[in-house]
Amino acid sequence: MKRSLVILLSAVSISTMTAGSVAPVWAEAAQTEAAKAEDTAEAELEDGVYGVEFDTDSGMFHVNEACNGRAVLTVKDGKMTVHITLVSKNIVNLFLGTAEDAQKDGAELIQPTTDTVTYSDGMSEEVYGFNVPVEKLDEEFDLAILGKKGKWYDHKVSVKDAKEQTEEEKKAVVIGEDDSETADAEAKEAEDSKN
8 A cells, every 4th residue: 555655656756847847848849930930021021111120239320219229121022222311421431231342443332312301390302311121130240330421330230120111101201312423522522531
């Protein structure tokens, strides 16, 4: 009788320990699956235009205040491009990568567009914007900037929180055409002033 009781208690004890360790594993597996589903949903954004959060490591290089910290993400044929409308025309080129690589022969510089922003008080002004290719959402990447003074700066940026654009976001900016001739002249002027 004693022996049967010991075996029964041992079985109950093992069952309790096993159940306690399996539940967290199930919960973890469920969380992992939910995260994968969320990543897949983001990775498979349908072709279209979205509002996104544009995060940067710089107080000097950021989205125009009229945009409330958000940029415009265009998805076409599975490729993503974020349009960043800046606060002025002081940044004349961007480069997807580091400042060092931006200065190498053959580096493909990103040319600005001339955007028109409208602030909440109704005032408008022209500023530069840039179309930047994006590989993945929620992942930090290198983006170098060239200012009017001819110096390249390294920055880390990320794009996240893709949502349908609000009417306010649509009205805040009119994205202009590529302004490469003006930008090329300004970049050359910046380069000459450095020498």
